Structure formats: C-alpha cells, structure tokens
Amino acid sequence: MLTALDKKLLQEVADLHDKPPGAFNIRKDGQGIERHSLPGIEIIPKEDKPGIDIKVEPGKTGTVHIPVILTSSDFQDLVYNTIEIGEGADILLVAGCGIHNPGDGTAQHDGVHEINVRRNAKLRYVEKHFGEGEGGGKRVLNPKTVLSVEEKAYAELELVQIRGVDTTSRVTEASVAAGGMLVMFERLLTDQEQFAESEMVVKLTGENSSARIISRSVAQDSSRQIFKPQLIAYALAKGHVECDSIIMDQAVVRSIPEIWAEHAEAELVHEAAIGKIAGDQVMKLMALGLTPKEAEEKIISGFLT
Amino acid sequence: MLKLENMGLSLQVEEQSIRILENINLEFEQGKMYALTGPNGSGKSSIARAIMGIHQPTEGKIYFQGEDITDLSVTNRARKGFGYAFQHPARFKGLQVKDLIEVALKHGDLEDCMCLRNIGLCPDDYLNRTLDNSLSGGEIKRIEIATILAQNPRVRIFDEPEAGIDLWSFEQLIDVIGNSHGPNNMTVIISHQEKILNMVDEIILVIDGHIEMKGSCSEIWPRIQDGATCACKKSCQKEGEIYADCPR
Numbered sequence: 001m002l003t004a005l006d007k008k009l010l011q012e013v014a015d016l017h018d019k020p021p022g023a024f025n026i027r028k029d030g031q032g033i034e035r036h037s038l039p040g041i042e043i044i045p046k047e048d049k050p051g052i053d054i055k056v057e058p059g060k061t062g063t064v065h066i067p068v069i070l071t072s073s074d075f076q077d078l079v080y081n082t083i084e085i086g087e088g089a090d091i092l093l094v095a096g097c098g099i100h101n102p103g104d105g106t107a108q109h110d111g112v113h114e115i116n117v118r119r120n121a122k123l124r125y126v127e128k129h130f131g132e133g134e135g136g137g138k139r140v141l142n143p144k145t146v147l148s149v150e151e152k153a154y155a156e157l158e159l160v161q162i163r164g165v166d167t168t169s170r171v172t173e174a175s176v177a178a179g180g181m182l183v184m185f186e187r188l189l190t191d192q193e194q195f196a197e198s199e200m201v202v203k204l205t206g207e208n209s210s211a212r213i214i215s216r217s218v219a220q221d222s223s224r225q226i227f228k229p230q231l232i233a234y235a236l237a238k239g240h241v242e243c244d245s246i247i248m249d250q251a252v253v254r255s256i257p258e259i260w261a262e263h264a265e266a267e268l269v270h271e272a273a274i275g276k277i278a279g280d281q282v283m284k285l286m287a288l289g290l291t292p293k294e295a296e297e298k299i300i301s302g303f304l305t
Numbered sequence: 306m307l308k309l310e311n312m313g314l315s316l317q318v319e320e321q322s323i324r325i326l327e328n329i330n331l332e333f334e335q336g337k338m339y340a341l342t343g344p345n346g347s348g349k350s351s352i353a354r355a356i357m358g359i360h361q362p363t364e365g366k367i368y369f370q371g372e373d374i375t376d377l378s379v380t381n382r383a384r385k386g387f388g389y390a391f392q393h394p395a396r397f398k399g400l401q402v403k404d405l406i407e408v409a410l411k412h413g414d415l416e417d418c419m420c421l422r423n424i425g426l427c428p429d430d431y432l433n434r435t436l437d438n439s440l441s442g443g444e445i446k447r448i449e450i451a452t453i454l455a456q457n458p459r460v461r462i463f464d465e466p467e468a469g470i471d472l473w474s475f476e477q478l479i480d481v482i483g484n485s486h487g488p489n490n491m492t493v494i495i496s497h498q499e500k501i502l503n504m505v506d507e508i509i510l511v512i513d514g515h516i517e518m519k520g521s522c523s524e525i526w527p528r529i530q531d532g533a534t535c536a537c538k539k540s541c542q543k544e545g546e547i548y549a550d551c552p553r
Contacts, residue, residue, distance in 0.1 A: 216399070244398065280395040287357060288393075288408045288456060289383040298408070302400035 009069040012130035013096030022063035051080035058086035073103025084117040084292040090122040101133030108140035117153040131164030144171040151180040170198045178206025186215040190223035200229040204237035219251035233266035241270040307333040313364035336491040345513035357389045388458030394449035405434040409455035420454035442469040
C-alpha cells in the first residue's frame with residue numbers, strides 16, 4: 001500500500017502518480033514492496049544480497065520503473081541491481097531515489113547498478129534524486145553505475161539531482177564496444193552546504209565507438225561540487241566531454257575533465273567552463289519585464305533543462 | 306511623451322570618471338519615429354540605454370507621460386511599456402527561442418508566432434532552437450527584433466538593428482519596423498543607414514556626447530554622409546553590399 005508521502009516521492013523521482021505502467025519494482029526503506037514483471041521483462045529479487053535482477057529478452061520493447069524511496073531517519077540502504085538488456089531490445093529504464101528524512105539521523109541510499117546493453121540494443125536510463133525532510137538529518141545518496149555498451153548498442157543516461165540531497169558521490173564506469181554509442185547528460189543543482197562529487201570513467205574500446213558526456217551544474221550558497229569525467233579511447237573512436245557550471249554566492253566548483261587516447265585515430269575533445277550568470281542575459285530578461293531574481297531563475301532552469 | 310531634461314551621464318572606468326553625455330534635452334512624442342545617429346562613440350547608445358534604465362543618468366531627469374522615471378529600474382521601465390532590442394543580443398545556453406518569445410509575449414498566444422514570421426523566420430524551424438552559438442549572428446539579431454515585436458512596448462528602442470543582417474533581410478527589417486509602428490508607439494532607432502534615416506519623422510545627431518542638431522533626413526544626411534560611411538564605401542558599393550555590416 002502506497003501512502004501519500006510515498007506517492008509524492010515517486011512523483012518527484014519518476015513522474016509517477018500511482019503504480020507505474022509496464023514492469024516495475026518499488027523499494028521502500030530497504031524492502032521491495034511491490035513488483036510486477038511482464039512477459040519478456042522479468043524482475044527477480046537477488047538471493048545472496050539485497051537488490052534485483054532485471055532481464056529483458058532480446059528484441060523486447062518496453063518501460064521499466066525501479067524507484068527507491070526512503071521515509072525513515074537513521075536508515076542506511078545498500079542495494080545491488082543487475083540489469084540485462086537483451087540483443088536488439090529497446091527499453092526505457094526509470095530509476096531514481098527519493099528521500100524523506102523526518103528525523104535527525106542520516107538517511108542514506110547506496111545503489112550499485114550493473115547494466116549490460118547487448119548488441120544492437122537501445123537503453124534510455126533516467127535517474128533522478130530527490131531529498132526533503134523536516135529534521136536536521138542528512139540525506140545521502142551514493143550511486144555507482146557500471147555500464148557495458150556492446151557492439152552497435154546505444155545507451156543514453158540522464159542523471160538529475162536538483163537540490164535536497166546533502167551529500168552525493170556518484171561513480172559511473174562505462175565501456176563502449178565497436179559501433180556503440182553512449183550519451184550521458186548530467187544535471188545538478190546544489191545549494192546550502194551540500195556537496196556533490198561525480199566521477200566518470202568511460203572507455204571507448206571498439207572501432208567507431210563514441211561517447212558524449214554533457215555535465216551542466218549550478219552551485220549556490222556554500223555548496224561544493226567536483227567533476228572528474230575521464231574519457232579513454234583505445235580505438236578509432238570519437239568522444240566529447242563538456243562540463244559547464246554556473247557558480248554563485250560562496251560556492252566552490254572544481255572541474256577536472258581528462259581525455260586520454262591510446263590510438264592515433266582517436267578524436268577526443270573536452271570543454272570545461274565555470275562562470276557566473278552573464279550580465280547581458282539578465283539584462284535582456286529584465287528588459288522584457290522580469291525582476292533580476294526571476295531572470296536568474298529563468299536562466300538557471302533553461303541551463304539545467 | 307518621453308522627455309529627457311538636462312541629462313548627463315558619467316561612467317566609472319578603472320577608477321576614472323568619464324563624461325559620456327552632457328546636457329541632453331530631448332522630447333519624443335507618441336506615434337512618431339526617431340533616429341539617433343552620429344559617429345561611433347558619440348553617445349547614441351548611451352542615450353538609448355539611459356532611456357531604458359540600463360545606465361543611470363548622473364544629472365538631469367527623465368519623464369514619461371509626466372511621471373519622473375529617472376530612478377526606475379530596467380524591469381519597472383519594461384513593465385511601463387519600454388522595450389530594447391540590443392545591438393549585440395545575449396546568447397543563452399539552454400533557453401530556447403520560444404522561452405524568450407513567451408517572456409516577451411507575457412500572456413499572448415505563441416501559436417501564430419507572427420513576430421517570427423514577420424522577421425523571416427519560420428516558427429517550425431526556430432521555436433525549439435537553443436539561443437546559443439548554434440545560431441548565426443543574423444539569426445540571433447532577427448530573433449532579438451522578434452522579441453520586441455512580441456512584446457510590442459509603447460517605447461521601442463532598436464540599437465543598430467541592421468548590424469549583422471544581410472542585404473535581403475535589411476529591406477525586410479525596415480518594412481517590419483515601419484509597419485509595426487502604430488499610433489501608440491514611439492520608436493527610437495540608432496542607425497547610420499540612409500534608408501532608416503529616411504523612414505523616421507526626426508533625426509537626432511549626436512556628436513561628442515551632446516545633441517548637435519535635430520531635423521529631417523534631407524537636413525541631416527548631408528552633414529553626416531561622409532562621417533557615417535567610410536572611405537571604403539565606394540568599393541563596397543561596387544560589390545553590391547551597400548548595407549552589409551562593415552567588417553572594419
């Protein structure tokens with residue numbers, strides 16, 4: 001039975017108003033509370049450790065929701081999920097974690113996702129983080145994703161965290177085989193005293209593989225952010241890393257992109273920029289009638305969309 | 306009526322106060338079109354920016370329909386019916402053309418997008434374009450004009466609207482600015498272009514931060530003909546690019 005609070009959290013992290021369509025698994029406070037498999041999309045709890053196996057049969061098309069919600073204080077959840085997208089399948093996978101921490105203890109969710117996107121398959125993966133709570137307890141999220149994009153497969157990862165999470169340390173490791181393509185779009189806004197760190201290692205192992213990493217962030221108040229995307233090419237491959245941050249108030253942002261070629265035909269590009277909101281942008285919106293604060297909000301929401 | 310009374314402007318540049326405008330007295334009437342012209346650095350844009358509230362005058366007053374608006378912010382002037390098409394429009398990472406048009410329209414209808422069609426841009430192609438470096442200089446400039454058409458403010462200021470726009474679009478631009486000017490608007494255009502100067506009711510010649518003279522195109526053009534163009538103009542004319550943005 002989903003409470004009103006559960007539904008609110010689910011809406012924040014997965015745009016769900018009720019039970020999701022398609023296959024799903026809802027995990028609440030360390031327990032799987034509802035699960036639904038479909039023919040060809042099977043969700044099975046792991047026997048040796050907390051977590052689930054998701055098996056998508058070759059050629060299957062569909063949507064899978066696997067949201068996690070935490071509603072207790074002083075609770076630490078660790079989960080291992082293994083996701084298998086069969087050859088030629090086309091899947092939208094919506095993960096995400098919402099924390100409502102009512103007390104003063106820490107509420108923490110650490111998720112380890114191992115995802116295999118088999119030959120010619122297509123995966124769109126969306127992971128949103130959301131945090132709230134009345135107490136002074138910390139809301140902590142540490143996701144780790146290990147991704148394998150096989151030959152001619154396509155994977156798109158959208159990673160979003162807008163306010164509410166005190167500390168997050170994200171690790172993403174990916175390898176892309178011949179003809180495969182990986183697109184990662186990370187959007188992050190931290191405020192108050194929050195801390196966010198994102199480490200990525202993307203290996204382009206096969207001929208004509210490619211990767212595009214786009215990281216957009218806004219750091220407000222006294223928050224701190226660190227980005228360390230690393231893109232390594234071992235073959236004739238193309239890669240692009242773009243880290244763009246808006247810095248405000250007393251925030252601190254470090255951006256350390258690395259490109260590394262082990263092949264003479266590799267083409268790798270990185271761009272990194274940190275800066276305040278441009279004055280001419282604010283002025284244009286003010287000249288259309290917005291206040292300076294409304295103009296800033298408009299610019300930030302566009303930047304993070 | 307919009308009235309500038311003994312307006313002066315000094316700007317702080319590296320701890321030095323630089324005199325930009327001195328003793329500016331101007332009146333703009335509803336329903337009329339005006340051009341501000343003069344050599345580069347003469348203070349045309351500074352006058353326009355002071356009208357919009359981007360620069361705060363250091364002396365004098367600005368009145369709009371009898372109300373002293375000298376201390377009003379840019380936001381409040383926009384809400385009173387002032388609009389400004391910037392010479393170098395801002396580019397935004399993430400914001401799309403439709404976002405900006407929506408802000409300009411306020412509660413208007415985005416559906417027909419006449420503001421884009423009028424400026425020669427098809428809404429189907431442009432509404433979802435991001436306002437970043439993927440747009441050419443000419444495109445971003447036309448979108449800037451389109452925001453003013455969408456906003457339809459009572460006081461419309463165009464800062465060198467022709468800069469960066471190709472010859473074909475220039476003709477269209479003159480038409481669209483002229484046709485969209487109504488009896489409730491006052492339009493102020495900063496320009497050196499003879500065709501624009503010919504279109505307006507009054508030309509204000511600004512030299513060295515003061516108003517040198519006011520008059521019609523036939524009165525003013527002979528005074529500025531040589532200064533407004535350059536020695537290269539003859540060779541540009543040969544190339545058929547009279548209105549091209551000067552590369553110098």
